[in-house]
Amino acid sequence: MTVTDPHQTQQDSRATPFAPAWFTSALAAPVDIATVTVAGAHISYRAYGPSSRPGVVLVHGGAAHARWWDHIAPLLASDRRIAAIDLSGHGDSDWRSEYTLEVWAEEVMAVAADAGIDGPPVVVGHSMGGFVTWTVAERHGASLAGAITIDSPVHDLTPEQKAARERRAFGPAKVYPSREAAMARFRPVPAQDTTLPYVREHLAGTSIRRSSTGWSWKFDRRIFASPRMSRTVLKPLECRTALVRSGDGLVPASMGDMIHSRLGCATPLIEIPDAGHHVMLDRPLCLVTALRAVLAEWGDRADGPTRT
Secondary structure, X not given: OEOOOOOHHHHOOOOOOOOOHHHXXXXXXXXXXXXXXXXXXXXXXEEEOOOOEOXXXXXXXXXXXXXXXXXXXXXXXXXXXXXXXXXXXXXXXXXXXOOOHHHHHHHHHHHHHHOOEOOXXXXXXXXXXXXXXXXXXXXXXXXXXXXXXXXXXOOOOOHHHHHHHOOOOOOOOOOEOOHHHHHHOOOOOOOOOOOOHHHHHHXXXXXXXXXXXXXXXXXXXXXXXXOOOOOOOOOOOOOOEEEEEEEEOOOOHHHHHHHHHHHOEOOOEEEEEEEEOOHHHHOHHHHHHHHHHHHHHHHOOOOOOOEO
8 A cells, every 4th residue: 555645735845833733733632641650750741632443553663752743643632542762771751771562562561451442552653663563562562453554664773773882873971061952953863854843843843852961862872772672583473563664764675575475474565655764853744644445444344364
């Protein structure tokens, strides 16, 4: 399946800093902000839409945070409960002495239980968040309504870990003298020059915090020292699965086919053309369309995952 953008003309107007109405409306949507404690750490999340409804947990990538979904989650929440998590070491959640996919998976399940989602949740993960999503599905597949990954490449290292070890990003923690100076240094990793300016401005402003000495990024750099943040082995899961691939992202067509084969399910593979790895930054409405399509199909079907 290929998703094209019905608002492509609007989306390609990247020279203007002004945000379109759909974006400002999404940011103004009502949101519940809460925390849940998992293995001694306070885990923050943001929830949208009516409670006691079927729902979704959105999982960000490495060094990102829940606010990367601010303009996505409300567009999925008309009849669902949508929760966006800050994994430990990210955003407004506590930091840990060490990080594992397994602990992050338990954080996702705890948020799903606490956020007012009725019944088994769907878990959606981007990039490293996709590895967390697969881990959730392996450990709790029978308790999920589905698992969707967005441009999550199967490699020995995550894109963020690779950039850190090659010293292209995520070096020693920096403190900036002003909010403006910190925001000016915001860059997605891997680099992506197609980011919509109004999305970039919003994420830059929500990715930093003030301290007594200045402004710094919210994530813990120790996450990149963890030995296993990626996935090299996949196996059939006990829940429905779907894959979203960015046309200009990190999952080439051949890898998408390989992931599909390893999962062993009738897994829809959705391509978003002309999208970078961080698809919510340059083709957000296409991403919303793709997720809505999968959720609608699964909502209409009572059967479990179909084995091939």
